[in-house]
Amino acid sequence: MEELRVGVVGAGGMGSRHARNLVFRGPGTRVVAVADADVARARALAAECGAARVYEDGRQLVEDPEVDAVVVASPDPTHAGYVLACLEAGKPVFCEKPLATRADEAGAIVQREVALGRRLVQVGFQRRYDPEFRALRRALSDGAVGRPVLYRAWHRNVRAAFAPDTSMAVLVNAAIHDLDEIRWLSGQEVDVVHSVVGCRVDPSLAEGVYDLQLIQLGLRDGALALVELNLSAAYGYEVGIEVSGDRGTVTAGLPGGVVTRAEGRCTRAVPPDWLERFDAAYAAEVVAWVDHVRRGQPWPNAWDGYASLVVAEACAEALATGRPVRVALEATPPLYGQEDG
Numbered sequence: 001m002e003e004l005r006v007g008v009v010g011a012g013g014m015g016s017r018h019a020r021n022l023v024f025r026g027p028g029t030r031v032v033a034v035a036d037a038d039v040a041r042a043r044a045l046a047a048e049c050g051a052a053r054v055y056e057d058g059r060q061l062v063e064d065p066e067v068d069a070v071v072v073a074s075p076d077p078t079h080a081g082y083v084l085a086c087l088e089a090g091k092p093v094f095c096e097k098p099l100a101t102r103a104d105e106a107g108a109i110v111q112r113e114v115a116l117g118r119r120l121v122q123v124g125f126q127r128r129y130d131p132e133f134r135a136l137r138r139a140l141s142d143g144a145v146g147r148p149v150l151y152r153a154w155h156r157n158v159r160a161a162f163a164p165d166t167s168m169a170v171l172v173n174a175a176i177h178d179l180d181e182i183r184w185l186s187g188q189e190v191d192v193v194h195s196v197v198g199c200r201v202d203p204s205l206a207e208g209v210y211d212l213q214l215i216q217l218g219l220r221d222g223a224l225a226l227v228e229l230n231l232s233a234a235y236g237y238e239v240g241i242e243v244s245g246d247r248g249t250v251t252a253g254l255p256g257g258v259v260t261r262a263e264g265r266c267t268r269a270v271p272p273d274w275l276e277r278f279d280a281a282y283a284a285e286v287v288a289w290v291d292h293v294r295r296g297q298p299w300p301n302a303w304d305g306y307a308s309l310v311v312a313e314a315c316a317e318a319l320a321t322g323r324p325v326r327v328a329l330e331a332t333p334p335l336y337g338q339e340d341g
């Protein structure tokens with residue numbers, strides 16, 4: 001098997017995590033190049049990974065003939081441009097979520113892949129690689145709770161990882177994980193956004209920017225979903241879901257791990273952030289990506305990145321208008337098919 005030479009664009013928290021996972025846990029891969037707008041950061045990560053090539057401009061990295069495949073972990077608004085550049089160069093790309101910041105940009109990526117007739121894009125929805133979420137997915141497909149009728153998800157951060165300037169940015173940067181999770185776990189597309197309501201928890205945010213949002217969805221098979229997204233929960237980072245079926249419920253994401261009983265209390269730790277909570281999932285998704293690159297079957301794919309953004313835009317409209325919004329999603333192109341990773 002030939003070695004896969006990977007270039008990493010964006011040497012911050014996620015780019016560094018992916019690069020280290022590729023170096024230390026990715027068999028048959030080498031990180032050969034790093035790009036970052038802050039070139040000192042790129043240099044530091046390149047030195048750590050043994051990468052000889054450093055760029056300030058990610059497009060130069062994409063065009064480098066020594067780079068076979070690319071990881072994009074730069075800020076959200078840069079994703080679509082870098083992914084399209086990878087498609088132009090015919091290179092596989094692992095793109096952090098969101099695939100783009102607007103559905104039409106993501107749609108252009110889907111169209112380009114369909115025109116190429118092959119899939120080159122994987123999106124960093126790492127919950128699909130989390131052992132606990134995967135066990136819940138298996139329980140659902142084994143019929144453990146019967147027919148799912150309600151998905152009740154929660155997603156809480158200590159505080160926002162960036163200062164969102166619109167509620168749309170909150171949806172596209174954070175709720176996008178929950179929207180993808182519900183599509184994946186249910187195997188359904190969202191049919192309607194019944195309502196989105198918001199509340200500003202962090203007073204430093206501009207008025208009208210809601211870091212707490214409650215999202216109610218209807219799925220195509222008639223099931224309901226409710227997402228609680230709270231970027232300013234203060235106490236820790238928690239992500240979970242309870243799925244109710246017509247014969248029982250199944251839950252993932254309750255506090256786990258070591259239980260301490262002391263001073264009249266019984267406690268479990270809550271992780272401080274996503275890097276700790278999803279450590280195993282981040283490793284599993286890039287290891288799987290390397291395998292997918294070899295087989296030409298990236299998962300989750302560009303369609304998943306696009307479909308989640310279509311729902312996010314419908315959520316933003318429901319929030320702004322106070323009215324239900326039908327989700328207008330075209331039929332899935334045959335290139336993407338029905339599959340599970």
Ligand SMILES: NC(=O)c1ccc[n+]([C@@H]2O[C@H](COP(=O)([O-])OP(=O)(O)OC[C@H]3O[C@@H](n4cnc5c(N)ncnc54)[C@H](O)[C@@H]3O)[C@@H](O)[C@H]2O)c1
Nearest residue numbers: 010011012013014015036037038073074075076078096097
């Ligand atoms: N999957 C997840 O759970 C998860 C978690 C956190 C962040 N993310 C996503 O990962 C991406 C990176 O987030 P992060 O937390 O690592 O941010 P970060 O700020 O730590 O790192 C981003 C890096 O990109 C660099 N950069 C800025 N503009 C650039 C450009 N035009 N070209 C190349 N590099 C550029 C910055 O200098 C910085 O080093 C974001 O898209 C974010 O939404 C995903």
